[in-house]
Amino acid sequence: xxxxxxxxxxxxxxxxxxxxxxxxxxxxxxxxxxxxxxxxxxxxxxxxxxxxxxxxxxxxxxxxxxxxxxxxxxxxxxxxxxxxxxxxxxxxxxxxxxxxxxxxxxxxxxxxxxxxxxxxxxxxxxxxxxxxxxxxxxxxxxxxxxxxxxxxxxxxxxxxxxxxxxxxxxxxxxxxxxxxxxxxxxxxxxxxxxxxxxxxxxxxxxxxxxxxxxxxxxxxxxxxxxxxxxxxxxxxxxxxxxxxxxxxxxxxxxxxxxxxxxxxxxxxxxxxxxxxxxxxxxxxxxxxxxxxxxxxxxxxxxxxxxxxxxxxxxxxxxxxxxxxxxxxxxxxxxxxxxxxxxxxxxxxxxxxxxxxxxxxxxxxxxxxxxxxxxxxxxxxxxxxxxxxxxxxxxxxxxxxxxxxxxxxxxxxxxxxxxxxxxxxxxxxxxxxxxxxxxxxxxxxxxxxxxxxxxxxxxxxxxxxxxxxxxxxxxxxxxxxxxxxxxxxxxxxxxxxxxxxxxxxxxxxxxxxxxxxxxxxxxxxxxxxxxxxxxxxxxxxxxxxxxxxxxxxxxxxxxxxxxxxxxxxxxxxxxxxxxxxxxxxxxxxxxxxxxxxxxxxxxxxxxxxxxxxxxxxxxxxxxxxxxxxxxxx
Amino acid sequence: xxxxxxxxxxxxxxxxxxxxxxxxxxxxxxxxxxxxxxxxxxxxxxxxxxxxxxxxxxxxxxxxxxxxxxxxxxxxxxxxxxxxxxxxxxxxxxxxxxxxxxxxxxxxxxxxxxxxxxxxxxx
Numbered sequence: 219x220x221x222x223x224x225x226x227x228x229x230x231x232x233x234x235x236x237x238x239x240x241x242x243x244x245x246x247x248x249x250x251x252x253x254x255x256x257x258x259x260x261x262x263x264x265x266x267x268x269x270x271x272x273x274x275x276x277x278x279x280x281x282x283x284x285x286x287x288x289x290x291x292x293x294x295x296x297x298x299x300x301x302x303x304x305x306x307x308x309x310x311x312x313x314x315x316x317x318x319x320x321x322x323x324x325x326x327x328x329x330x331x332x333x334x335x336x337x338x339x340x341x342x343x344x345x346x347x348x349x350x351x352x353x354x355x356x357x358x359x360x361x362x363x364x365x366x367x368x369x370x371x372x373x374x375x376x377x378x379x380x381x382x383x384x385x386x387x388x389x390x391x392x393x394x395x396x397x398x399x400x401x402x403x404x405x406x407x408x409x410x411x412x413x414x415x416x417x418x419x420x421x422x423x424x425x426x427x428x429x430x431x432x433x434x435x436x437x438x439x440x441x442x443x444x445x446x447x448x449x450x451x452x453x454x455x456x457x458x459x460x461x462x463x464x465x466x467x468x469x470x471x472x473x474x475x476x477x478x479x480x481x482x483x484x485x486x487x488x489x490x491x492x493x494x495x496x497x498x499x500x501x502x503x504x505x506x507x508x509x510x511x512x513x514x515x516x517x518x519x520x521x522x523x524x525x526x527x528x529x530x531x532x533x534x535x536x537x538x539x540x541x542x543x544x545x546x547x548x549x550x551x552x553x554x555x556x557x558x559x560x561x562x563x564x565x566x567x568x569x570x571x572x573x574x575x576x577x578x579x580x581x582x583x584x585x586x587x588x589x590x591x592x593x594x595x596x597x598x599x600x601x602x603x604x605x606x607x608x609x610x611x612x613x614x615x616x617x618x619x620x621x622x623x624x625x626x627x628x629x630x631x632x633x634x635x636x637x638x639x640x641x642x643x644x645x646x647x648x649x650x651x652x653x654x655x656x657x658x659x660x661x662x663x664x665x666x667x668x669x670x671x672x673x674x675x676x677x678x679x680x681x682x683x684x685x686x687x688x689x690x691x692x693x694x695x696x697x698x699x700x701x702x703x704x705x706x707x708x709x710x711x712x713x714x715x716x717x718x719x720x721x722x723x724x725x726x727x728x729x730x731x732x733x734x735x736x737x738x739x740x741x742x743x744x745x746x747x748x749x750x751x752x753x754x755x756x757x758x759x760x761x762x763x764x765x766x767x768x769x770x771x772x773x774x775x776x777x778x779x780x781x782x783x784x785x786x787x788x789x790x791x792x793x794x795x796x797x798x799x800x801x802x803x804x805x806x807x808x809x810x811x812x813x814x815x816x817x818x819x820x821x822x823x824x825x826x827x828x829x830x831x832x833x834x835x836x837x838x839x840x841x842x843x844x845x846x847x848x849x850x
Numbered sequence: 851x852x853x854x855x856x857x858x859x860x861x862x863x864x865x866x867x868x869x870x871x872x873x874x875x876x877x878x879x880x881x882x883x884x885x886x887x888x889x890x891x892x893x894x895x896x897x898x899x900x901x902x903x904x905x906x907x908x909x910x911x912x913x914x915x916x917x918x919x920x921x922x923x924x925x926x927x928x929x930x931x932x933x934x935x936x937x938x939x940x941x942x943x944x945x946x947x948x949x950x951x952x953x954x955x956x957x958x959x960x961x962x963x964x965x966x967x968x969x970x971x972x973x
Contacts, residue, residue, distance in 0.1 A: 221923075269920060269924055269925075272897020272919075273897040273898060273924075276897050276900070276902075277874045278898050279871060280922075281924060282922055440934075443936065447930065447934050447935050448934065449931040453964065457964050460964055465871040468867050469867055472864055473864075479856060480853055480856060480857060502963075506963030510962065
């Protein structure tokens with residue numbers, strides 16, 4: 219019988235016994251009570267006997283041991299009392315205890331089910347089928363029949379089946395359920411799409427690039443599963459306690475009986491009731507549930523926000539982090555330089571000359587300049603006598619006249635006067651790379667390029683500071699550029715001119731001053747992510763760096779670093795709170811049940827002790843569930 | 851006289867509890883059966899895990915076949931944290947958990963509430 223049904227069945231049988239507790243009398247009196255209690259003891263309580271016996275054979279003990287022993291003592295004493303013709307029988311205690319414990323187990327099943335639902339929810343996101351275009355025809359196929367390279371048609375409102383790349387058509391896609399990104403994302407040919415996200419507006423076709431276990435969703439599920447199965451080091455303590463817990467409680471119950479009966483001269487019955495209360499109030503389950511349920515809820519909530527916490531250990535590492543180091547490119551900045559300023563009397567002309575010269579160049583800044591020219595609606599024009607001068611710039615003939623784009627050194631070489639010196643210095647002070655543009659032997663303007671900070675970085679840094687953390691930036695850029703960017707986003711600690719291979723060493727030297735979290739893209743930064751006390755890998759698109767980093771962020775949003783650290787801290791403090799409560803409950807509950815406070819009139823009826831026990835584990839699970847509501 | 855009997859009874863009960871629960875003899879280690887590039891071991895879940903300690907060979911994929919005989923909710927879940935696995939065990943049915951023992955060492959696993967423990971030894 220299911221716990222819920224068994225509980226209601228038992229409730230019906232125990233209600234008449236409850237009636238006797240408030241002074242009522244049943245027909246047949248003690249014999250009716252005995253009959254009802256016997257059914258409860260051996261039918262409703264059969265599962266406890268089975269569990270206790272199974273454990274006993276292995277010389278182990280568990281919750282069932284305590285319940286079986288506690289209820290048996292109360293029941294068999296009453297049987298003895300009935301046969302011996304004693305006045306007082308306590309059949310209602312054993313029956314009520316079993317009823318309360320079943321109620322607690324039923325509630326616990328309900329709450330635990332809610333705590334562990336994260337994985338099921340993720341699995342439910344998976345699309346079941348998709349429209350595949352094969353041989354020019356549309357066919358509906360189950361997702362597991364789709365191969366890499368298949369072309370899939372997605373209509374508005376449909377779920378995208380797998381990860382892939384858009385071939386034709388555009389749309390906006392709701393990725394919130396997988397990445398946590400709340401605003402729909404615009405997608406065009408060439409954009410990546412993520413399986414299990416929802417197509418909103420347009421129709422499009424895409425080529426499947428990842429199937430089965432390789433899709434982003436499958437990887438997220440695997441990560442969450444692993445995290446929920448992981449153990450937090452703090453659990454070790456509870457594990458140690460639980461091994462000794464039940465036998466120690468049994469010994470304490472015997473001592474309680476002896477103290478009352480032998481030393482304090484109480485009757486067998488009242489000494490026995492104190493001993494039973496000790497056995498049934500103790501709850502090793504609350505201790506056992508404290509860590510895993512909080513871990514489950516915390517990692518589950520993280521998954522919904524696109525924050526994947528990889529193990530329980532990570533939560534402890536996140537607790538006393540002092541520095542949060544960011545890799546600059548791609549994390550703090552867009553990772554792509556853009557033209558920020560065009561200076562000159564004829565800006566259109568500056569953009570046109572610059573773009574035409576850069577069109578043939580392979581310099582990393584060329585694409586930024588071409589992009590800017592596109593915005594000014596200038597297509598690059600053909601140039602003649604193109605010459606790239608390493609470290610200086612480009613010279614060529616544009617419209618038959620000499621033209622150049624480059625730095626101060628190039629102007630000097632070509633004997634062109636730098637008339638905009640003040641403007642150039644000003645832009646350089648802001649950490650921008652400035653190029654002079656000359657045409658017909660004269661300087662006509664300047665173009666400044668910068669890898670700009672991402673939106674929200676400043677807010678994120680402020681939030682980190684409020685949490686008592688110090689943000690730091692590490693980059694291969696020169697000191698000047700690095701400081702200028704750092705200033706814009708509110709970072710004071712900067713480590714500049716670091717080669718990619720030296721990042722891990724820098725992290726190591728920072729670690730001497732305090733615990734370090736390193737935030738990087740997970741691909742180039744893997745050694746630094748591993749070296750740090752806590753590695754936070756930021757993902758983008760369908761690629762998430764599963765291997766590197768203790769925390770993986772599905773979407774490339776720096777605000778999630780703050781959320782990840784907040785969630786880790788909150789989950790860890792919830793684990794501590796749960797463990798404290800579970801310990802406190804037992805440490806305080808057992809002496810009270812033993813009658814330590816009977817001097818001031820505080821005596822627990824064993825049935826009430828059982829009720830407290832049943833709800834102590836429910837309260838721990840509920841406390842873990844509250845993590846879902848905490849503000850992040 | 852009654853007092854003396856109660857006292858002796860109590861002391862011997864305490865001694866029995868200590869002996870039975872805390873002075874367990876070391877359990878036998880059962881090695882998995884290796885068949886080509888696969889090793890399997892059956893684990894009965896009833897009041898604990900039998901065998902309590904299993905021996906796996908390193909780098910050979912292993913199938914741990916759990917069969918839960920015990921309906922008690924205490925044992926409904928099994929967690930192998932070092933292998934990243936957490937599963938619900940159906941009653942009276944085999945449930946196979948596949949693991950890759952690529953690191954040598956001793957790895958404990960437990961029930962969902964961390965009350966019952968088993969051990970996987972990888973050599």
